Amino acid sequence: MATGRYRTGFGLMTVYLVLVGLIVTMATAFRGALLSLAVQPSWLEALTVSIATVALIWSIVILWSFWLVRPSGAGHNLNLAVAGALCVLVIAPSAYAARVAYLSHDVVTSVFSATSTTPVIAQDPWKGASRVNILLAGADAAPNRVGVRTDSVTVASIDTATGATTLFGLPRNLQRIMLPEGPARDRFPYGFTGEPPATPGLLNEIYQYAEDYPEMVPGVKAGERGATLLKQTISDILGIRVSYYAMVDMAGFAEIIDAMGGVRITIKEPITYGRYGEGLLPAGTRKLSGEDALWFGRSRTNSDDYVRMSRQKCLLNAVAQQADPVTLLNSFENLATATKRAISTDIPADLLPALVDLGQKVKGTHIKSLQFVPPLINTAYPDWHLIKRKVSEALEAKPAVTRRTASRPLTTPSPSPSDNAISLDEVC
Incomplete structure (x- = not known):
């Protein structure tokens, strides 16, 4: 935004707000569904990759923004340190979340058998049993x-x-x-x-x-x-x-x-x-x-x-x-x-x-x-x-x-x- 790239700035801001809104909504209104997804290996694999991808892209945006502004003089080193700290703040929790997803996947695949002897139907997983x-x-x-x-x-x-x-x-x-x-x-x-x-x-x-x-x-x-x-x-x-x-x-x-x-x-x-x-x-x-x-x-x-x-x-x-x-x-x-x-x-x-x-x-x-x-x-x-x-x-x-x-x-x-x-x- 500071360098006049308004379309890119608004686009990034929109993506950020959508992600935050999605996370908050899933963690509150759809908490039960979120727990169900947390024990599905395919979703856990996708979550691990998604978290790593978001952290990488976010870090690139931070470094790219720093490069575009390129402050010089006494403020250069300070701004460089701030950019690095922001990258760490993004990567550290993302790495932890990705590891939790990976460990969940490992537990599910290690402890539980892969599939049922008969297919599980989402609408009636208990096959009519009371x-x-x-x-x-x-x-x-x-x-x-x-x-x-x-x-x-x-x-x-x-x-x-x-x-x-x-x-x-x-x-x-x-x-x-x-x-x-x-x-x-x-x-x-x-x-x-x-x-x-x-x-x-x-x-x-x-x-x-x-x-x-x-x-x-x-x-x-x-x-x-x-x-x-x-x-x-x-x-x-x-x-x-x-x-x-x-x-x-x-x-x-x-x-x-x-x-x-x-x-x-x-x-x-x-x-x-x-x-x-x-x-x-x-x-x-x-x-x-x-x-x-x-x-x-x-x-x-x-x-x-x-x-x-x-x-x-x-x-x-x-x-x-x-x-x-x-x-x-x-x-x-x-x-x-x-x-x-x-x-x-x-x-x-x-x-x-x-x-x-x-x-x-x-x-x-x-x-x-x-x-x-x-x-x-x-x-x-x-x-x-x-x-x-x-x-x-x-x-x-x-x-x-x-x-x-x-x-x-x-x-x-x-x-x-x-x-x-x-x-x-x-x-x-």
């Missing part, structure tokens, strides 16, 4: 024992229209489990018994057993056999089709929470942990580190598996509610690294946009929980018909979908189980 059921498993591997044990088994049943969610928790010590029809049932016609006397034949052994014995799940490759058999088994137990699974390594879960900056929990009663009870989580509301949060969910000292299951549900609930985009963006690189290392899943990448949209609905509901633990269920001799009936009753209930009160504290639940699905707000 609910989607996802198995959430916590894998506890340790140097002093062989294989992986799924010590935490939860199925999240989500209403695809409203986001209303019920968590069904199965104890790790569930016994005499009937495996799906086929080779697995043929091997254990009267219920899963593991390899006695080395193993007692519990629910948490099924994943590793399938990995160790390929004939249990013929035609499925290593690394997927355990999850496949576990999904089929849980589907039969609950009487609902489990479509997908997500398994997190427990140590990796601690890394994810640390990457979030911790998770805020209210501990109602002091929790001791460690082989000899040497650790202590005192009562009160505080932000727990990843290690402390892991002990909050794992400790059985002075309690039992069932109290631990309740705490795990509360911990999952707290993480889901506190993992807002701003918090995650602040430590995105650490979170991306922890996620790739800790999580395995069969959720296809092309379903992620729909899952993100559904996740936004879930955050606005009261999550309910139903745990199949004593006295409701005898883990040694489970009443399979009762489990299916309770699941059916819980899913047939039509609770009102209301907003969660953000300030409501999270506390350790009562160890007494309920026969009916209860809101986690009532126990956490």
Whole structure:
């Protein structure tokens, strides 16, 4: 403008204002759509290239403008420094944004499978299903024992229209489990018994057993056999089709929470942990580190598996509610690294946009929980018909979908189980 190039100046100004307006509009009015685009590899690639291109062009405009004005004398060096600083101010945040886009692309392509077995239709990604059921498993591997044990088994049943969610928790010590029809049932016609006397034949052994014995799940490759058999088994137990699974390594879960900056929990009663009870989580509301949060969910000292299951549900609930985009963006690189290392899943990448949209609905509901633990269920001799009936009753209930009160504290639940699905707000 100062050199008389009004057409070029107005053109650049118009482009700048359009870009600013577009960014503000997308970040406010179309935030949900923006989150959906953020998990699509093709859009992430395009975003990375676009950010780099805009930063390059913008820097060229700054340097070109400086060259056109070409101040001389004492002001030359100062103006040159200003032009350089402006270029840095443009390039630095653009480089960071491009790296976030690149890391997002890397996480999506590394953790999630490329495509669904059947095409995902944008207008109806759930193919008319009223609910989607996802198995959430916590894998506890340790140097002093062989294989992986799924010590935490939860199925999240989500209403695809409203986001209303019920968590069904199965104890790790569930016994005499009937495996799906086929080779697995043929091997254990009267219920899963593991390899006695080395193993007692519990629910948490099924994943590793399938990995160790390929004939249990013929035609499925290593690394997927355990999850496949576990999904089929849980589907039969609950009487609902489990479509997908997500398994997190427990140590990796601690890394994810640390990457979030911790998770805020209210501990109602002091929790001791460690082989000899040497650790202590005192009562009160505080932000727990990843290690402390892991002990909050794992400790059985002075309690039992069932109290631990309740705490795990509360911990999952707290993480889901506190993992807002701003918090995650602040430590995105650490979170991306922890996620790739800790999580395995069969959720296809092309379903992620729909899952993100559904996740936004879930955050606005009261999550309910139903745990199949004593006295409701005898883990040694489970009443399979009762489990299916309770699941059916819980899913047939039509609770009102209301907003969660953000300030409501999270506390350790009562160890007494309920026969009916209860809101986690009532126990956490």
